[in-house]
Amino acid sequence: MTDFSPTSLQEPRRWSGDGWTAQVIKNEDDDGWAVAMTKDGHAEPALVGPWTMGRDKKNPKPLDGNAFSTLVKTASEFVRRSEQQLHASLHQSIAVTAGSARITVYLDIEPDEDNPSAVLSARDERDDMLAEVRVLPSFKLNRSSAVAWVEGGFAKPK
Numbered sequence: 001m002t003d004f005s006p007t008s009l010q011e012p013r014r015w016s017g018d019g020w021t022a023q024v025i026k027n028e029d030d031d032g033w034a035v036a037m038t039k040d041g042h043a044e045p046a047l048v049g050p051w052t053m054g055r056d057k058k059n060p061k062p063l064d065g066n067a068f069s070t071l072v073k074t075a076s077e078f079v080r081r082s083e084q085q086l087h088a089s090l091h092q093s094i095a096v097t098a099g100s101a102r103i104t105v106y107l108d109i110e111p112d113e114d115n116p117s118a119v120l121s122a123r124d125e126r127d128d129m130l131a132e133v134r135v136l137p138s139f140k141l142n143r144s145s146a147v148a149w150v151e152g153g154f155a156k157p158k
Helices: 065-090 143-151
Strands: 009-011 014-017 020-026 033-039 047-051 091-098 101-110 117-123 129-135
Touching: 014 065, 020 065, 033 065, 047 065, 065 091, 065 101, 091 143, 101 143, 117 143
Parallel strands: none
Antiparallel strands: 009 014, 014 020, 020 033, 033 047, 091 101, 101 117, 117 129
């Protein structure tokens, strides 16, 4: 449900509400129009997509409540998926078998601009910590690197 509070804005080319602002802009790539969805408090749009031309084929179709609600839902879903993808790339895990034991190897990357770091860890089936070492953030966790680390007795990986 879209909240049109007193602080919301409803203009033909700009709508605000539900923590988002939709701004219809000239499409730089062609003669058409685009709509930029910006989350409140952010400087850059989270999503920019094509926007429909009006009946005169020159100006954009005005924003309305239904269009704005759809844009908010689409932009929110896009942001959610992007956050999930980033989380998955920064927190990876793979389960391997060593002897008769099932071990899960984790790679957790801290993407600090000045000093990025990463930790490689191993846990058993009861989630007890078996080993933990610092690695370069560029370390590639895959089945072969996990098996090599586990079978090497948790020596610091290269």
